[in-house]
Amino acid sequence: MLASFLSLRRDKVLVSDLRRIIREYSERFKDTLVKIMNFCGTHEWTTVNFGIRSLMPANVQLVAGPGCPVCITPSYYIEESIRLSLDGVRVYCFGDVFKLPAIREVRGAKSLEDAKACGGDVKVVYSFLDAIKDARDYGKDSVFLGIGFETTAPSYAVPMVKGHVPRNLLLLSVLRLTPPAARYALENTVKRGAAPVQGIIAPGHVSTVIGAKPWSDIAEEFRVPTVVSGFEPLDVLLSIALILQMRARNTVKTVIEYSRLVTWEGNRYAQRAIYEVFEKTDAAWRGLGFIPESGLELRGKYRKYDALHELGLKELTRERWAYDLLPGCKCSEITLGLAKPSDCKYFMKACTPERPLGPCMVSLEGTCAIWGRFGGGGIAEEVARDIGLEGGW
Ligand code: SF4
Ligand code: SF4
Incomplete structure (x- = not known):
């Protein structure tokens, strides 16, 4: 098949x-x-x-x-997660968030990777379910740095609806809507x-x-x-x-076109779970600022899982948000289709997938990382030959 x-x-x-x-x-x-x-x-x-x-x-x-989702996660949430991990709260994150650089250093750490090296309690997991399992055994305060778009939101919502999330595991929601x-x-x-x-x-x-x-x-x-x-x-x-x-x-x-998986109405079960647990809110996107109704925050009934609420963290408001990219980094233009990675003076010089300076160079879904890893080496010609386009257009 x-x-x-x-x-x-x-x-x-x-x-x-x-x-x-x-x-x-x-x-x-x-x-x-x-x-x-x-x-x-x-x-x-x-x-x-x-x-x-x-x-x-x-x-x-x-x-x-x-x-x-990694490229547009505001630096603020990385900084708060670093702080929590250094204060003894276990922070769970996906692998591609681990290296995501913050704009401001927190006690010598600029990423969760740095925080772990400085003694912070950071655990990389594949999924929210993995964090649930680990947090049950751990039994102490822990926070999941919950990034993602609509695809990931049900994986947080369904375990909450089903009551599978232990009380010691909180969610720092950075969910965004496309x-x-x-x-x-x-x-x-x-x-x-x-x-x-x-x-x-x-x-x-x-x-x-x-x-x-x-x-x-x-x-x-x-x-x-x-x-x-x-x-x-x-x-x-x-x-x-x-x-x-x-x-x-x-x-x-x-x-x-993707009719093998997508329907007009989508997955009603997943949508119900998302909006049972979350509600829309104005939310910040890294390098861009606030976009109306573009984020998901936990509803009242599920506020007991909200890291912001339960740990007394300050919410990221319009007033508190500050431009969170390095001067010269073009991630905000790149995420709006107004520039390409090679327009940035740091691209594959100071900023590489191994040592990312900006957020678009971190995840395998980040435009700079994709261009940096897969954009050279004659791949285009090779594949064109492979699929029978050797004559060009
Ligand atoms: S691969 Fe694309 S559609 Fe799928 S979660 Fe990532 S950004 Fe969304
Ligand atoms: S190359 Fe690095 S610094 Fe430049 S836009 Fe991309 S992520 Fe930002």
């Missing part, structure tokens, strides 16, 4: 057809730039790793958006005088939970053709072709 799927993914006939369709549609726009934004780190990975950007006609530009960020990115592209986004490749996994409907509202509001896409190279090529087709026909629709 998997083997046949993978061979379909590289089917030369399908790829050649898509190649022809993309080229034909792009010719209709002549010198007009068609800018297509992805909202998911894994789409950026597919685009870079398989050299898709280098295969586009000159007037089709693929840009990355705010698609990685549609408000998409709106923000589209508005800011125009406000900053950049070429408007003319097509959206919407995140596949997020949409398995929220469904395609929220993207359709955005597509209508901004008059931008949108495709909820899967993650194989063929998925991304097909999504680009569909966007160009809609532009050529002057229609705006939301199409579910």
Whole structure:
């Protein structure tokens, strides 16, 4: 089954057809730039790793958006987690948050990795469930640094609904919602005088939970053709072709290309669990500031699990938020599709995946890390040969 799927993914006939369709549609726009934004780190990975950007006609530009929860986690939450771990509270985090640099040093530590080296109690886990198991045995105060988008939110919500979370484990919620960020990115592209986004490749996994409907509202509001896409190279090529087709026909629709997993309504069970436990709130995004209704905080009934509330931590308010990127780091422009990693003077010089200076260089879903790890070495040409595109576009 998997083997046949993978061979379909590289089917030369399908790829050649898509190649022809993309080229034909792009010719209709002549010198007009068609800018297509992805909202998911894994789409950026597919685009870079398989050299898709280098295969586009000159007037089709693929840009990355705010698609990685690690990149947009405000420094404030890292600093608070460092402080807690050094004060003897066990802090659980995902592996890719471990190295995430804060903007301000806390007692000699600028990341949770530093905090652990300084004697802080930091434990890297694969999931919230792993933290639940460990916290039960541990029995003392512990906090889960809960980052993520809608895809991850049910993994926090369901154990709380089912009463599986021990009282000594609290959640520091940094959950963020993708549609408000998409709106923000589209508005800011125009406000900053950049070429408007003319097509959206919407995140596949997020949409398995929220469904395609929220993207359709955005597509209508901004008059931008949108495709909820899967993650194989063929998925991304097909999504680009569909966007160009809609532009050529002057229609705006939301199409579910990732129909093997995404439905219009999404996963109702997961949605119910999320909104049983959380409610929407205005929330900060790293380097960007506050975006209305873009975060999830615990509701009253579940406040007993809220690290902010239970440990008396100060909430990150608009007044307290301060610009949290290093001077010269272009992560805020990169997450809005206004710059690319190679526009940053630190890229692969002072800032590398091994020693990240900014948040986009940390996670495998971060645009700078993807470009740094997978963007060179002739990968594009190699893959083009592999899937039968040796003749170029
Ligand atoms: S959770 Fe899935 S859809 Fe969301 S950014 Fe990560 S890979 Fe993309
Ligand atoms: S290369 Fe590093 S410093 Fe520059 S934008 Fe990317 S993460 Fe920020």
